Amino acid sequence: MDKQIAVKAVLVAAVASGQGKTTTTAALARKLVRMGQRVRVFKCGPDFIDPMLLERASGAPVRSLDLWMVGAEQCRAQLAQAATEADAILIEGVMGLYDGTPSSADLARQFQVPVMAVIDASAMAQTAGALVHGLRDYGPVEMAGVIANRVASPGHAAMIAASLRDIPLFGTLARQDKSLPERHLGLVLPDEVGGIDALLDQLADSLTFDEAAWNHLPPVQLDMPPAPARQAPQLDGKTVAVARDAAFMFLYPANLDTLETLGATLRYFSPLADEPVPADADAVYLPGGYPELHAQALSQAHTWRDSIRAAHAAGMPIVAECGGMMALAETLSDPQGEIWPMAGLLPGEVRMQTRLAGLGSQGIITPHGLLRGHTFHYSQLHTELAPIAYTIKHPSDAQGEAVYRAGSLTASYFHAYFASCPAATAALFLRRSAA
Incomplete structure (x- = not known):
């Protein structure tokens, strides 16, 4: 250097x-x-x-x-x-x-x-x-x-x-x-x-x-750093549908860059505008945001809900972080305490609270290495579904957020920073039989 x-x-x-x-x-x-x-x-x-x-x-x-x-x-x-x-x-x-x-x-x-x-x-x-x-x-x-x-x-x-x-x-x-x-x-x-x-x-x-x-x-x-090592295009030929609107906007630009570097084509759509998952999608990414502020509109977005349920039923990989996960629960309570039906891919209900429920840097250990990120949320998911894993908090290594899997859906309050482990990211967006 x-x-x-x-x-x-x-x-x-x-x-x-x-x-x-x-x-x-x-x-x-x-x-x-x-x-x-x-x-x-x-x-x-x-x-x-x-x-x-x-x-x-x-x-x-x-x-x-x-x-x-x-x-x-x-x-x-x-x-x-x-x-x-x-x-x-x-x-x-x-x-x-x-x-x-x-x-x-x-x-x-x-x-x-x-x-x-x-x-x-x-x-x-x-x-x-x-x-x-x-x-x-x-x-x-x-x-x-x-x-x-x-x-x-x-x-x-x-x-x-x-x-x-x-x-x-x-x-x-x-x-x-x-x-x-x-x-x-x-x-x-x-x-x-x-x-x-x-x-x-x-x-x-x-x-x-x-x-x-x-x-x-x-x-x-x-x-000036050396040129970065070239990423294997593990998502080459794959199209990732990314939810992007006022309810789903919490995502790192580096996450989108990483998906594209891995070879994916990105397609944006708006659940809030009742747009379906794009027909050519091979996987879906639902980032965090403020679904609780748009719960009524999301509950009435029948085209969106039908399309994400159909994608799930077809085994399409779905990655849902924080607000994205909240929109896939059975119900979501808004800040006024009113309860709204959501997409229902994840059993359980999400309840807002006034006290902070999770905050700080965390990572998840994967077969490909440590995928790093963070958590920050004011709601709780109440579910009988057993987590498949937990993140670890940094720097204490204490147990962090639960990670859930329901069919082809991987969901957590954890926001991953994809560039910290591109191989682990690619695995999330590939059908598990092909991962």
Whole structure:
């Protein structure tokens, strides 16, 4: 890896969740785009919703960086590819800078990316300096600077800047009259927010930003990785039908890339619009999403339900993750407690709850290796069907999510990151007699 490429890059991090990382990253991305910069944004850790907003802000696809789930070499390859396409790379951290194994700080150090600390300054002044110096020195990490969120006035900003000593204050965001709305799994989806682009422009306008300091940030030197090993086209000639609509949208772009690299042709369809499984499909992929918010419409989508039942009866491989699994149970209760009939391929009922039911990085051991991913859900499946396996939690190796098999259906709350083990992925989408 002697060839390198240079690009301006920062990792946007904070002391905890709720400080405004996503808002700040979105505002900065939109501001840089409006300055004529080509911007690529990444998200640390498992996440589906924040990347949708950041994609809207930057105008380019947002991919995941995670030293465990994605792996260091794939992270390196993604960063290097982005560096060939962009003037600036922004990486939004996850939770607090040092939270998790691996943490955002681990990623920053792995690729020598400086940290841009976001602080919620609404209830502090000079203590901001102590907070930021602690963030820098605990690891330590290289600290590019600070963006102070929810700043009350220029005088307030001046106090914060003075407290930072040798760390520059790159920018401030005033308290926002209108913030990005949220729901139980995170931010509301961008397409559901009226005037989302106007809101992003407003955030960019309200970001007081030191352009000269930004321009003088030294570039990050990234190693160009070797060409990836060619994947055996185990799905060559196969067509995978992928559910994609407002009820099924939680999937990693890398998952689709992996299926195509394995040789599959992808066909998209919308259960919510009562579209059937495409007639030429050899397998079906039902990713996660918000079926509980669309339970009534799904219960009335008879063409979709008949087609997925027919595919199941014919032995077609069906892979259902989280929300995809929920839509295949016998019934699903919505957030108001109303119960709706679903496709019924999986015996049992899904009930929503207000308490988080599963969260964190997990993997499943397969004959082909460890297939990595994560879980994040607020519902529970109540079924008498015995699991065929369980995932293992990272890093504890404790028992994780149940994995169910009903005929040709493989279903779990586990969201797999297909690129972590392409051979295991291929096996999921092949008829078991041919796998």
